[in-house]
Amino acid sequence: MNLFSVTLIIAIGTLSICLVLTAIRFAIGPTLPDRISAFDLFVANVIGIIAIYTELTGNADFIDVAIILSLFGFLGSISFAYFLMKRIR
């Protein structure tokens, strides 16, 4: 285990702490838009974790998962906003 692997493991640990903090905001968020924005940051954190895991294992196949996840994160946030917009009408 060289210095590079240690750096990547520290980065994954920090992103895991970010996931926990985002989950706290998801739980205590007073309104629904707070929860949607927390979900947005959740997806971004998971994309970062997948990128660092790809670099740690050296297997280039995992990056396709990050492409699909970035697509679906945008779709989820937009569809939640559309649902909110339809609900007030």
Added chain:
Amino acid sequence: MLNNLDSFLLKETISSVFILVGVAFMLIATIGLLRFPDFYIRMSAITKGSTLGLGLILAGLGIYFDHPAMLLKVVAIISFTFMTAPVAAHVLSRTAVQNKIPFWNKTNLTDFQSYLKKEHRSEKKVDEERAK
């Protein structure tokens, strides 16, 4: 041989620096999401921070692999994120204004009153049309 080894070490070092800076930006964005007082301020913090942090992490990944197919995928993810994150934040904030999510009490809203009145009035008009 020695030249090859040096280039590998250089790639690892540059990639580590990019990834650590990106992770620091993600951590700052998450602390902003947890600590800021208002929905709109939180939205601004997480959109800027997470977009820049994700871009830096993926740039480090592309530098480390140093392969054209990998670089194409990384550029695809970065460009897609840079296009869609501001759009999603704008749509969500506009919907929050229409839903009357409250502002922080220290926000200066003097230049913003006409826009708020217009948004709320359009919603009221929709309600009246619905009541007919």
